[in-house]
Amino acid sequence: MKPKRLKPDGAYGRSINGYTDHAAALKEQFLRDARALLRETGKRLAERGLTEMEICINLGGVAVSGDASATFWRPDDPARRVYASVDGSALGWGRQDSLIVLARVQGYAPDARNRKWRRGQSGPNQWLSANFDSRELADRLWAIFSPDTSPLDVTAFTAEGAQAVPSPIVHNDREAAVWAEGMAAVAQSFAADNEQAAAVAPAPVPIALSLFHEVEAQART
Secondary structure, three states, X not given: OOOOOOOOOOOOOOOOXXXXXXXXXXXXXXXXXXXXXXXXXXXXXXXXXXXXXXXXXXXXXXOOOOEEEEEEEEOOEEEEEEEEEEEEOOOOOOOOOXXXXXXXXXXXXXXXXXXXXXXXXXXXXXXEOOOOOHHHXXXXXXXXXXXXXXXXXXXXXXXXXXXXXXXXXXOOHHHHHHHHHHHHHHHHHHHHXXXXXXXXXXXXXXXXXXXXXXXXHHXXX
C-alpha cells in the first residue's frame, strides 16, 4: 500500500484560508488529508507499541489553515506521549503554503480529582517537513518519542536528516551572525526537501475543455 502524504505545495492554495468558497473547499481538503496522514502514521506507530491514538481537528478562524493534531502513546505508559500537529506556520519553511509538522514529547500526569490524565511538562519543539509520507513521519516521531534518541534541543527534520535549530537568544553581534547562518542552513534544508518532493509529485492531469468553457475562457481575456 502506498503511504499517504499531503498534496504537493500549492495544491491547497498559496495561503490556506476560508475567505472564499473555493479557498474554504481547499482548506477542508487539507484538513481531511492531514487527518488521514496522521491516522495512517498512527497505524505504523502501533506496530512499535504506540497503540493508543487521539486525533483532533481544529477548524480555526477564516484567516488560518486550521490544524490536525494527534497524540500517540503506549497503553502501559500513558505518562509519556508524542504529539504532532500539521498546520500552517509563520515560519513557512520549505513550502509556499507554510505547512509544517510540529512535534514534541508530551508528559502527562494523573489527576485524582476527575480520574483523568492532565497534560504536564513537554519536551522541546521539533519541526518536521510537511512533505514526509506516513512511513517517514512515523520513523521521525518514533525517534522523537524514544528516550534514547529524543532530541534535547529544537531540531528540524527533513529528507536530508536532523539538524539543530539555533536558539533565538543571542548576546552579541558574533552570536547573532552564527544564529543567522544556522537559520539559513535550516531554511535551505527545508527548501531542498520541498524541491525533492516536487520532483516526484505526479504531473497534473490535463483537463479537456468543452466548447462552452473554451468560449467562456476567451470571453474573459
